[in-house]
Amino acid sequence: MLLDKILFDELAPIGSSLMKKASLKKAPKNISEMKKFLMQVKSSIENLESDGLLLGNLLFYFVSSLEVRDRLTRSRIFEDLFCALFSLKPTDQSIRSNPKPSIEVQKFDIYNLETDDFVISEDIAMNKREKADVYIGDYSISLKTLKGIAYDENGKKMSIKNNKANKEVNVGSFSYRALLKGLVSEEHLASLGDRKKGLGSASSIRNKMLDEVNKEGKDKQLLDRLSVFMKFIYEDDLYLVLKSNYIITFYLIPANSFVDCITKVYTYEESRFQDIWNRWENNNLRMNWEKILEYCDKYQLLYSKIEINLSIAIHSEAIKKFKDNISEAIHDEIVKLV
Numbered sequence: 001m002l003l004d005k006i007l008f009d010e011l012a013p014i015g016s017s018l019m020k021k022a023s024l025k026k027a028p029k030n031i032s033e034m035k036k037f038l039m040q041v042k043s044s045i046e047n048l049e050s051d052g053l054l055l056g057n058l059l060f061y062f063v064s065s066l067e068v069r070d071r072l073t074r075s076r077i078f079e080d081l082f083c084a085l086f087s088l089k090p091t092d093q094s095i096r097s098n099p100k101p102s103i104e105v106q107k108f109d110i111y112n113l114e115t116d117d118f119v120i121s122e123d124i125a126m127n128k129r130e131k132a133d134v135y136i137g138d139y140s141i142s143l144k145t146l147k148g149i150a151y152d153e154n155g156k157k158m159s160i161k162n163n164k165a166n167k168e169v170n171v172g173s174f175s176y177r178a179l180l181k182g183l184v185s186e187e188h189l190a191s192l193g194d195r196k197k198g199l200g201s202a203s204s205i206r207n208k209m210l211d212e213v214n215k216e217g218k219d220k221q222l223l224d225r226l227s228v229f230m231k232f233i234y235e236d237d238l239y240l241v242l243k244s245n246y247i248i249t250f251y252l253i254p255a256n257s258f259v260d261c262i263t264k265v266y267t268y269e270e271s272r273f274q275d276i277w278n279r280w281e282n283n284n285l286r287m288n289w290e291k292i293l294e295y296c297d298k299y300q301l302l303y304s305k306i307e308i309n310l311s312i313a314i315h316s317e318a319i320k321k322f323k324d325n326i327s328e329a330i331h332d333e334i335v336k337l338v
Contacts, residue, residue: 008080008081008084009084011084012086013051014051014054014055015086015087016087018037018040018051019037019040019086021040021043021044022036022037024037026086026137027137028136029136030237031237034252035252035306039306041056041308042308045310045312053318053319054313056308057314057323058081059308060314062077063241063243063248064246064310065245066160069147069148069244069245070147078241079136079143082134082136083136086136086137088137098122098125100125101121105125105229105232108120108181108225108228111182116181118177123175124178124232124233127172127175128235131236142234142237144170144239146166146169146241146242147166148166149163149244150245153246154311155246155247158245165242167289167290168288168289169287171234171284171286171287175283176192176194176199176280177189178229179229180209182218183216183221183225184209184212184216188208192209194279194280194282199280200281202278202279205274205278206273223266223267226262227259231259234259239252240253246309246311246314247310249306249308250304250307251293252306253293253303260299261292261295275291276288276292276295
């Protein structure tokens with residue numbers, strides 16, 4: 001929208017102010033610096049500082065409010081917003097080429113047959129290509145915005161229809177045929193697919209994948225593939241953003257914590273693996289993000305949680321006056337134009 005574009009073009013002073021307070025000279029280039037920035041946003045809102053109050057309103061109206069949280073909030077909104085804060089241009093990644101598979105990934109091509117219409121390493125390289133959702137300068141992020149439980153301005157759960165959090169996160173494409181090739185029979189692999197073809201639910205993951213691998217005595221081989229493939233595919237830090245109306249929560253999960261979580265659950269608690277590795281849908285792998293955090297805690301894998309109460313920003317008298325002035329100015333300019 002026109003006004004959105006005008007607004008985003010003027011956000012640099014807010015970002016500069018917040019970065020200065022967070023002792024950042026440039027835009028965050030890693031997960032540690034992003035945590036510092038978001039913690040400063042939280043602090044500025046709580047201390048009624050104008051920069052935090054303004055950004056808090058943007059996060060509410062563009063990301064977390066009831067009016068927008070149920071919509072498909074694309075990561076591009078987050079990218080446009082944060083790039084504007086850091087005086088950066090959004091990176092157009094619409095045309096991407098497959099990365100070269102690593103030597104570790106290529107070693108699994110020995111399991112391909114001459115009659116196959118795919119190559120394991122090429123499947124995995126294609127999976128890696130689309131993983132980054134947001135680019136802040138050279139820092140690439142896998143960003144997932146999820147519907148959370150809606151809270152009112154007092155921090156209480158709202159009594160509205162279907163006020164449940166989305167516990168499932170789409171972590172992108174992951175080739176089940178590359179993962180299972182040579183670990184289950186050819187007949188069984190040919191029968192599999194997402195949704196109703198054997199891999200569309202947690203119970204199916206147990207019955208059609210994990211139990212079949214165990215039956216073939218290939219559990220150690222599966223662990224090897226999980227480790228190699230996931231380290232190659234998921235090298236971007238994972239950000240989960242819960243849209244909960246007056247509350248917005250950021251979970252910043254380092255890539256190595258995410259990968260280690262999955263491999264440790266399979267290593268030590270294989271019987272519960274389907275609780276976290278839920279299902280495939282349209283070749284996209286769906287995981288339970290609450291279980292990811294639960295097991296990260298259990299295995300002492302690092303991640304950060306930043307919860308921000310936006311009601312302070314929304315109900316700020318200074319911001320209300322600011323919005324009234326802006327609205328009046330826009331009205332006057334439109335009247336002049338027409």
